[in-house]
Amino acid sequence: MVVRANPEKKEEKERIRHALFHATLSLAxxxxxxxxxxxxxxxxxxIAPTSFYRHFEDMEQLGLALIDEKVGPLLREVSExxxxxxxxxxxxxxxxxxxxxxxxxxxxxxxxxxxxxxxERVGGIARFRGAIEGEIARFTTGLIAGSDAPxxxxxAARAIVAVLLDATFFGLEREGEARAExxxxxxxxxxxxxxxxxxxxx
Amino acid sequence: MSEIANDTARALFEAxxxxxxxxxGGDAVLRTLAEEVGKAFDWLGTVTLNQIATRAQIVAxxxxxxxxxxxxxxxxxxxxxxxxxxxxxxRSEETRVDEILPPSLFEEFAEKxxxxxxARREAIHLVTQSNAYGAFVTRVxxxxxxxxxxxxxxxxxxxxxxFANLARRVPPTVLRDLEERIAARLxxxxxxxxxxxxxxxEEYMLEALDERAIRTVADDVxxxxxxxxxxxxxxxxxxxxxxxxxxxxxxxxLKYRKTRYFRELSTELVGFFFDKYGDGxxxxxxSDMGVSREMLVGEIQTFVGPVLAEAVTTGFLESRIRARxxxxxxxxxxxxxxxxxGAGDGxx
Numbered sequence: 311m312v313v314r315a316n317p318e319k320k321e322e323k324e325r326i327r328h329a330l331f332h333a334t335l336s337l338a339x340x341x342x343x344x345x346x347x348x349x350x351x352x353x354x355x356x357i358a359p360t361s362f363y364r365h366f367e368d369m370e371q372l373g374l375a376l377i378d379e380k381v382g383p384l385l386r387e388v389s390e391x392x393x394x395x396x397x398x399x400x401x402x403x404x405x406x407x408x409x410x411x412x413x414x415x416x417x418x419x420x421x422x423x424x425x426x427x428x429x430e431r432v433g434g435i436a437r438f439r440g441a442i443e444g445e446i447a448r449f450t451t452g453l454i455a456g457s458d459a460p461x462x463x464x465x466a467a468r469a470i471v472a473v474l475l476d477a478t479f480f481g482l483e484r485e486g487e488a489r490a491e492x493x494x495x496x497x498x499x500x501x502x503x504x505x506x507x508x509x510x511x512x
Numbered sequence: 513m514s515e516i517a518n519d520t521a522r523a524l525f526e527a528x529x530x531x532x533x534x535x536x537g538g539d540a541v542l543r544t545l546a547e548e549v550g551k552a553f554d555w556l557g558t559v560t561l562n563q564i565a566t567r568a569q570i571v572a573x574x575x576x577x578x579x580x581x582x583x584x585x586x587x588x589x590x591x592x593x594x595x596x597x598x599x600x601x602x603r604s605e606e607t608r609v610d611e612i613l614p615p616s617l618f619e620e621f622a623e624k625x626x627x628x629x630x631a632r633r634e635a636i637h638l639v640t641q642s643n644a645y646g647a648f649v650t651r652v653x654x655x656x657x658x659x660x661x662x663x664x665x666x667x668x669x670x671x672x673x674x675f676a677n678l679a680r681r682v683p684p685t686v687l688r689d690l691e692e693r694i695a696a697r698l699x700x701x702x703x704x705x706x707x708x709x710x711x712x713x714e715e716y717m718l719e720a721l722d723e724r725a726i727r728t729v730a731d732d733v734x735x736x737x738x739x740x741x742x743x744x745x746x747x748x749x750x751x752x753x754x755x756x757x758x759x760x761x762x763x764x765x766l767k768y769r770k771t772r773y774f775r776e777l778s779t780e781l782v783g784f785f786f787d788k789y790g791d792g793x794x795x796x797x798x799s800d801m802g803v804s805r806e807m808l809v810g811e812i813q814t815f816v817g818p819v820l821a822e823a824v825t826t827g828f829l830e831s832r833i834r835a836r837x838x839x840x841x842x843x844x845x846x847x848x849x850x851x852x853x854g855a856g857d858g859x860x
Contacts, residue, residue, distance in 0.1 A: 349759055353752075359759045360592025364585030368766075 329355040335422035377441045381427045388412045389452035402454050403504045413478045428479045466507035473499045514842035520850050525841035532833045537824045546809045553805040557795035570782045579769050592758045596751050604742040622730045626723050640714040650702040658695050
């Protein structure tokens with residue numbers, strides 16, 4: 311008789327991992343990540359806290375996995391969407407105006423994830439800040455080609471992404487017209503940065 | 513697998529495989545193991561711990577497995593599940609507390625705890641000096657005094673309060689206002705004298721909770737707990753509480769093992785261990801740990817016997833023996849030896 315690993319076990323592991331992510335985001339939205347304990351998160355994910363360690367060493371590792379597996383892909387998707395919607399006019403800033411609605415749409419689809427990442431960008435856990443900084447750097451390069459090299463383009467790109475993320479943060483807290491106004495203000499600010507860098511938004 | 517071209521080498525290889533299988537199958541292996549364990553014990557009687565291991569090696573092992581090693585998630589899960597299994601076992605419904613902790617043993621525990629006089633004094637001191645205790649005492653005193661003054665001694669005797677006569681002459685609102693004013697003043701007074709009250713109550717408690725009183729409390733508690741079924745005793749804790757305790761204990765261990773204290777203490781204990789056993793024989797050390805050669809042989813026979821039997825039945829053992837021996841019999845060295853011995857390659 312040959313005893314093999316149960317394929318369903320792998321799926322079950324994935325399902326629980328997803329449930330832990332979901333529970334963390336849901337609780338962090340209300341109380342902030344730093345205040346969460348693994349027992350609370352496990353119960354929210356409907357697993358025994360003693361089973362948590364099957365999936366993560368501790369809450370910090372869970373948070374880092376969230377950034378790597380959820381935040382990174384989300385930002386990549388946003389930059390790809392913005393690039394796809396822009397006209398290839400040769401300007402490195404062509405995708406920038408499209409990033410505003412793309413980010414707002416992502417926030418509308420998964421507000422808890424966007425809120426988590428924006429909060430932890432300036433939160434108290436140094437490893438989270440470092441990991442998010444890395445994801446933002448990749449997002450910046452994905453959105454504005456050539457911005458990884460030091461110079462005016464890089465400075466402008468950083469200012470642009472800061473405006474984008476701030477606008478998304480405020481947009482999350484607003485609805486309807488107030489949200490549209492936040493997006494419009496962000497576009498004006500972006501135009502100013504791009505003009506300052508000697509270019510124009512498409 | 514290596515190809516054995518030489519016919520004689522192939523025949524020797526097959527004979528060797530057969531020999532190993534016979535030695536490792538059936539009762540033969542158990543006899544061999546018993547014999548080898550016996551010989552190993554004899555040998556361990558001639559070597560010292562210092563000859564076979566160093567302090568640094570053991571400290572490194574502790575570092576690898578106790579400090580750095582990541583404990584598998586399955587272990588904590590199993591610990592939680594097994595704790596729950598214990599709590600929900602029907603055995604717990606059939607077993608009384610005093611079957612697990614016999615009264616005589618409880619007596620000894622109680623006596624020992626009662627005798628911890630300095631611990632009792634320190635515990636009372638810590639409790640009475642705490643803010644929580646101060647707030648509690650202030651509240652109880654205030655409530656008690658106000659009740660004594662404004663409430664009847666007995667619900668049935670409505671006229672017995674200190675202010676009974678006054679209560680009959682003034683409107684209820686005036687009396688309520690008076691009660692509130694006195695309660696507020698009393699609270700201020702108690703707050704100002706909180707330190708002295710705490711100090712006094714520490715003395716009262718030391719007197720009230722003397723050895724005899726603690727022993728009486730322990731006996732009273734034991735009297736009600738001893739006949740309880742374990743399941744009833746466990747009912748005070750839910751499965752969630754149990755899981756939480758497993759997690760809390762595990763989290764504590766994860767943090768504790770990384771402390772400088774644990775690292776230095778473990779190094780110190782290894783030193784102590786080597787000071788005590790380093791120059792003695794390993795056999796003496798094993799014996800001090802309560803392990804005898806008979807125990808070891810017995811356990812090996814219990815666990816290794818069935819594993820080897822299964823490995824023989826499934827062909828696993830034979831395949832491993834062949835894999836280990838084939839390269840030797842296929843080697844040019846063996847061919848050369850056989851040629852020199854006149855047992856050349858019959859195939860050619």
